[in-house]
Amino acid sequence: MITLTDFLVVSAALFCIGLYMTVSKRNAIQILIGIELILNAAILNLVAYGKYDKVNNSGQIFALFAIVLAAATTAVALAIILNVYRRYKTIDPNDINKLKD
C-alpha cells in the first residue's frame, strides 16, 4: 500500500517547483501557473490525510473547497493581468513599476 509519507514527498516536490516558478519567472501567467502548482500540492496533502477520516470526510471536502477557491483566484488574477496588459503593454512584473497617475 502507498504510505502517507510518499504522498507528502511528492507534494513537497510540487510545492518547491511552484515556489521556483513564482520567484524566477518574468511572465505573470507563468507566475500564476506556479501559484496553481503550490495550491495543487496543498490539495494533494489534504486528500492524502483525508484518507484517514471516513466519517467526516474533512480532508476531501476541504480539498473541494480549495479547488473552487483556486478557480475564483485564477479568474480574478487573469482579469488583473489583462488590465495590466492593457495599460503597460507587457506582463513582465519587473516592468510594471508606475502608479496610475
Next chain:
Amino acid sequence: MTLVRVLFYFLSFIAIASALYAASSKNLVRSIFVFFVTLFSLAGLYVLALADFVAVTQVVIYVGGILVLILFAFMLSGKETLNVLQKQEGKFFSMKKLPAILLAAVFFIVLTNVLFKADADNLPWVRDAISFKNEISPKDIMIDNIGVNLMTRYLLPFEAISILLLVALVGAAHLSRKEGKA
C-alpha cells in the same frame, strides 16, 4: 511491488517531470499545455489516495475551467507577450536563476527532513483511525457520504464559499470592463 505502487510511482514521476518541464520551458504556450499533463496526473494521484470525487472535480474545474481561462487570457494579451518571452537569453542555465533554484532546493531539503522526522504514518490520530476502522478502504463508496456531510456538517463553509464565488464573479467582471465607460 504491487500494481498500486507501480502506478503511484509512474503517476508521481509524470507529475513532477511535467511540472519541472513547465518550470524550465521558455515557451509560454508549451508551459501551459504541459501543465495540463501535471493536473491530469495529479487527478490520478487523488484516485490512488481513494478520493475519486475530488479527482473528478479536479478534472472538471482545473482542466476544463482554469486552463481554458489561462489560454484565453494568453490569446487576448496578444503577440507582445510572446515577444517578451523570446527576448530572454537562450541559455539553459543562467546566473540570474541561481538564487531561485537555491531557494527551492533548500526548501525541498527542509521539507523532506521535516516529513521524515514527523513520520506521518505513525501519528497518533492516524493510528487511531486505522484501529477504529475509520480509514477509507478501496471498496468504500464515499460520494453519498460527501454529499450528506457537505449539506450538514460543512454547511457554513459551503455557504461562505458561495458568497465568495459571487464576490469573485462581480470583481472579475468589474476589473475586466473597458476603461472610461464606467
